Structures are given as C-alpha cells and as structure tokens.
Amino acid sequence: MRLISRGAALWLLHCCHIASVLGQTSESALTVVENKGGGGDDEEEEVTIDEDEGDLEVAQPTEEWQTLKPGQAVPAGSHVRLNLQTGQREVRLGEEQLKYWTQEHREKEETQSSFSPDELKRAMKKIKEDQSDTDQQDSVASKYRPLEELKRDLAQLEMLVETDAQIMRRLLEQFNSSNSTTEQRLSILLELEYMVHQVDNAQTLCSMGGLQLILQGLNSSDFRLQESSAFVLGSAAASNPAVQVKAVESGALQTLLTILATTQPLRVKKKVLFAVASLLRHFPYAQRHFLSHGGLQVLSELFRADGGGVLRTRIVTMLNDMISEKELISQAGLDPALDASHQERVRQYSKVSLQGELLEKGWCSLVPQLLESTEHDYREKALRALLAMAPVCADQYRSDGSLLGSLLSLRDQYQEMVQSEMIVGEENGYFAEIVELIDALQVKMK
Template sequence: MFYLYAYCLFSKIMTRLKMQNKWSTKLGVAIIFWVFSVQFISAHNVKSPTALSITEGSGDHNKREETDIEIENEDPEDLEVFRPTDKWQTLKPGHAVPAGSHVRLNLQTGHREVKMGEEEGLKYRKDGNGQGMVNVQGPSFTAEELKKALKNFKQGMDDPVDTKQEDDAVRAQFRPIEELKKDMEALNMLVETDVQVMMKLLNQFNNTNSTTNEKVKALLDLEYLVHQVDNAQNLVSMGGMQLVINALNSTDIRLQESAAFVLGSAVSSNPSVQVEAVEGGALQKLLILLATQRPMAVKKKALFAVASLLRLFPFAQSHFLKLGGVQMLSELFQTPGAEALRVRIITVLYDMITEKELISQVGMDLIPDSSHQERLRQYAEVALLPVLVEQGWCKLVPELLSSPEHDWREKALRTLLAMMAQCHTQYKQNPSLTVSLSELHEQYQELVLTEQDVGEQDGYFGEILALVDSMVVKMRQV
C-alpha cells in the first residue's frame, strides 16, 4: 500500500513539474526520490514485532477486521504473556497472547487489539471470504513458568532411582514361583475323579473296621453320585452294585434303607444297570423287605427301588409277576398303617399297564427294528391285568376315591380307567363305587366353577371332573 501511495504522489508531482521550467523539473525529481528513499529505508528498518495475516471480507474498508496472530520473529521465552479478557484491549509491543485468542488490527488507530477466545479446542471460523480452524486451547503459561517446569523435568530425569529397593518391595507383595508350583501340585493331588471318590466310598463301606454311621454316610454319598448314568455303570464295573445288593440283607435297618436308596437311584433310567441289578438278585431282596416286618422308612425306599427297577423294563416286570410281586403289593396295600404307600403302589401298577399299551399302539409307519420287536415280545409275556383281577385290585383301587387328597383320587381314577377292560363287570356290581363317582361329580363341578371364576378354564379340577365323567360313561356301557 505504501508503494502504491508513493507512486500516485510521484505521478501528481511530475505532472505539475512538466508545467515548470527544466531546472525546476530536475530539482523536483531529486526531492521526490530523496523522500521516497527515506520512506523506503525507514519502512524496512523498523522491525515489526509480529507478522499479521489479515482475513479480508466484503464490506466497508473502514470496518475493523479480525485476524489470527502468529509470533514469528520474537523469541517466545522473551515475551510477556498478555492476559486477555472477553473485551477488546490494545496489545502493547512485546506482549505474547495465549493460543486461541482473537487478534485484530484497528485500521483507524493502527494498533493491534486482542480478546479471549469464545471456546476451548478447535473452532471453525468463517468471516467473509476467509475461513479455517482456530486453535483455542486452555490456559497459557509465562516464559518463566515454562523455564522452571523444564528445569524440574530435567532434574527429575537426572535423579538416580533405587531400582533394587523397588524390586524388593514388589517381591515382598508376591510369593515366589517355586512356592506357587508346589501349591499347585498339592492341589492337583486333591482333585479326584468321581471314580476315585466312589472307590474310596466303597472301601469305606466294605471295611470291617468302619462303624455303621460311616457305612451309612458312604452309601448316602454314593447315592448322590450314581444319579449320573456313567457313575452308575462304573459302580457295576467296580463291583459296588453287588455290595449294595448284599446290604439289603443287613440286620441294620439303616443300612437296608440306605442300600435301597442307592439301588433305586442307580437303576433309574439306566437299562444296563437294571439288567445287572436283576441278575444280581436285587428284585427278590427288595420284595422280601416289602413283605416282612420293616419300618415304614425302609418300605418306602424299597418300593422306590422296585418302581425304578420295573419302569420301562419288561424283563424285570416278568420276573416281578413270577415272584408274586402283585400279591405282595396287595397285602401291603391292605396293611394297617401303610396308607401312605397306597398311592405309590397304585402308581407302580398304573405305569406297568400304560407302558404295555403305549408300545402296542405304535403306528404302522414306524420302522420296527430288532430291539423294538424284542421289547414287544417281552411285554407280551407280562400278563399283568389278569393277575390284577385275580388278586382283587378291581375292588381295592376304588377305596382311594374316599381319600381327601385330590392327587390320590386322580391316580385312582386313571388306574380304574386303565383296568376298565378287565374290571368292567365288577365296577358295575360295586355300589360304593357308583356312589363315590356321583359325589365326586357334584364336588368337582363346584370346584370347576370356582376355577372359572378366577379365570382358569382348563384347570386341575376340570381334569379330574373329566376323569369322573369318563368313568361314569364307560360303566354304563354294556
């Protein structure tokens, strides 16, 4: 701008001098060059403390324009940091401004002005045709503060560190690796498989020096393990099954009860173990416990073992019939004080009846294999229903209908329906059965209405009422 201004001034002076004489023209030119030289040298000798980058925008040139300032020529350590505020202030020479401050050049006064940035971090600025990112970082530091921090940092790097003392402190907090290895080895010795545990329990049970309490505890621990199919099979392979079966003949009732409990858990849903138990004489010994004078706790566990042994095992059911098992259950059913076992006995008989019916009603589209044919043959040898009629079960089962327990009534009704083909005549000739069914019909009709009032359309009492109605309908049939 200075050069443009000088050029315009020079042009005007030359125009006027052309109108004067030649000597005056030469003198004027010399004067103009002298002024131009003085101004040029003065402009270049004045050292500007800053380099300004002005962002020009459209509008009046007399307006004040904002710009970002960057210190180039001055050493930052020699500058005094200026603390701006939120208002424009005149910036004196030799002052440094914090990063992110706004700086502008007042074109009217020629002074630089500064104020605090609007926000921290990077801010996008756009002013007219100029735009860009402004770094508005947080607090600034003076040159003295920076020098002091750098000096402390260098001193900290030069300070010697007692690494040995720190290492000793760390080692004191942890155990040596050698000790940890020894502990891990000891733990590995304590980790035993189920087979190892079962072997120890069998040794404890079979040891003549073990007390009865120790033997009972060993049997109860075995019962917990043999619920798993593999453990029950391992019990057989280790010879433990025969030890348990032999314990059924013990003179101690606690050992009899515990042994029956282990046996029932081991054979449950485990065909291979069922075979071993039957071949080992378990069924005979269990029936003896049920047929002789034994505490109720022993009979409950023995009946549990019998039910587990007979379930889905026609070979055992056939042996059960040959050993007089139905007659033994009939006597137990009528034994005074054994009322709690009645519903369990009925459940055993009901399961045996329905198993044979279900396997006989398999659809024709099922591809029969050799095992299926063998099971059909074995179930054909189980003639249970004729034996039930012969042993008087057509009259024994209706006695459970007088029980106040809904569960007992349900089991009795299902068993009566399962025996309907063989006991139809005896049902019709039993007046007490007719009266019981009539009373149950009225009672469960009311209970069904109560269920419906609370929003249960297909409740438990509705199922029992359906069983009662089915019994009544089938009894009326010829």
C-alpha cells in the same frame, strides 16, 4: 614542577569528583573495571551490595544496559558502568548471571510457558490417577499370592485330584472294611446315592462290585442300612437299562419283595417301593419276573395293611405306569421302522400278563378304596389307575355299588370346585382335570 594541559586537568578533576560522590552515597564496594572492549567513554563496574536490601529499591537488571535511578540499588554480581557521555550510571546482568539467563533459565522459562492451564490440569489429574493405580496395584498384590509361589506350594502338597471312579472305589473299600461303623457306612451310601444319578457312574459302580455291597446292605438287620441301600439301588437303576439288567440278574428284585413281605418300618418300605419301581419301569423282562415271584400278591397285602394311603398311592402309581407303557408300545407298533428293536420289545411285553393278574388278584376292588382318601392327589392317582384297568375290570366296576356312589359324590364335589376356579379365572384348572377323569371312567362303565 611539571605542567599539565588544561584538558588533562579538567579530566582529573572530574574523576576525583565522581570518586567523591560515590564515596558519599554508598559504603558498599564499588569496583571500577577497565573497559577492555574499547567501549570508548564508558567505564564498567562490578557491584556488590552488603547492606540490607529491604530498605532500598532494587533494580532488576537484564542482558541489556539500563539506566539506574538515583538511590536505586543493584543485585550482587551485576555490572555497573558510568556513561561518560550522559553522566548516568547503567546496569546489566553480570557475566555469570547473563550465562545462566541466556542458557538454563531461558530454556526453563520457555518450557514452562509452553504449557496451557488446561494442559497443566490434565497433567495433575494424570499424576493423581497414576498414584491411585499404583496404590490399587499394591493393595491387590497384598491380598493375593504370586502364581509361582502357589505352584510351589501345590507341588509340595502333592495334591491328587480324584476321578468319580476313584472316589467310588475308595468309598466301597471303606464300606467293606471291618473297621467301618454303621454311621460311616450310612455316610458312604449317602455319597454313593448322590453320584449314581449319573448313568456312567452307576454302571461303573456295578462293574466295581458295588451292587453286591448294596445287596448286603438290603439284607442287613439294621433298618437304616436297608433304607439307604434301597435308595442307592433305586437311584442307580432309574432310566439305566444296564444297571436294571445287572440288578435283576443278581437277585435284587427277590430281595426287595422279601423286605416288602416282612414287617419293616414305613420309611424302609417307601424306599424299597422306589427301588422296585425303578427296576420294573420300561423293563418287561423284570416285570415278568416280578409277576412270577408273586409281586402282585405282595403288593396287595401291603395295600390292605396301609391305612395312611402313602404306600397305596405309590403302589397304584406303579401299576398304572406298567399298564400305560405296555399300551404305548402297542400303539407305537403301527410303524415298526421307527425302532429296529421294536418287535422284540413287543414280544417281551406280550409275555407280561399284568392285567390278567390284576383281575385275578382282586385289584379291581382294591384300587377303588383309594378314592376314600381326602387327598386330591391320591384320588387322582386312583382314577387314572381305574381307567387303565377298565378293559378288564369294567364288569366289576358296574357291579360295585360303592364305586358308583363314590364317583357321583366326587363329581358333585369337584364340580363345585371347578366353579370356584372359574371365578378366579382358571378355566382349565386341576379340579377340572379330575372331573374329566370321573366322566371318562363313567363312560367306560356304561
């Protein structure tokens, strides 16, 4: 038998005691790992726990060694050692756990801890806004088609954008077609009337031969075509000297006077009077032709035949405009340098003996009849025309007892209306203007 020393025996008994104690306290696997690092008196163990941890107090190891409490369990993969100096068990993270902790986990924790609560709120708000913008973009994209797709579709359709000139040419061709019905021609004339309000379009229409088609419409037996054609002609000639010249040269004025002299519906004559007024306004050459072709005689017969006063008012207004513009030309003649063509215009107006014709054709007694109307507007137009004709009609005004009585009666009537206007705060109202016209006419008659 080999003898051992007392110190060695004591060491052996101590190790056996430790193994016995560990075997009684836990059935889990306990591995005693040799201390390769030369740690001296400490021995290191790698512990695995298989039983349910819910019944044990589990330690939370770190990268540093820490003392285990009696009965305390350790997580799987942790390192456990027995400190031979103190006789207590100690635990720390295992190699894999320690690697994770010191690299990935630590970096993640540091990153997360670098955000403040306000920064996290702003980040969450931005996430929601980005999501909302994305949803809105998707919604808009679903409603509209891409530009390239639209370009392809338009190219396939070969869309043609027509100019006004192209549209009018197409309309004239349709109007002149033998297959066009009266309803289609009426629709074409309505479209042309809308377009010729532009000066360039009206002149282009004449250059295309549209004026001849309009004259054909005036000579039609269908009064609807006559009405619409006169409407187009009047709109094209209004304040458009180039069209006025072409229309007069083409004989439009004579055609219009013929329609007025024959039996026609009221609606036709209203549009024809509109066309005549458009041709005559500020155009002394047309006014001279109007007088030479018996225009005043045609209008006087029309005036007498009109019982409602609608045509009478239009006729009187047209005559008043012709007289007034001639007077304005004479007044503007004080400074011929303002208009190089002024002398020519004065010369042309001098050939228009309108006032003499009015006196000769009995207009000095015709116009006062319009004062019998109950319409204030009709009376106003009559008073203005009477004032314009006063230089040649004053003697007849004085001898016309019915005219003097009408003026006195109207003044009393409108004076009362003026008082009513003043009560409501209208010192210079419409009725006061009519009273001034009556007073001015009475002065001319004295």
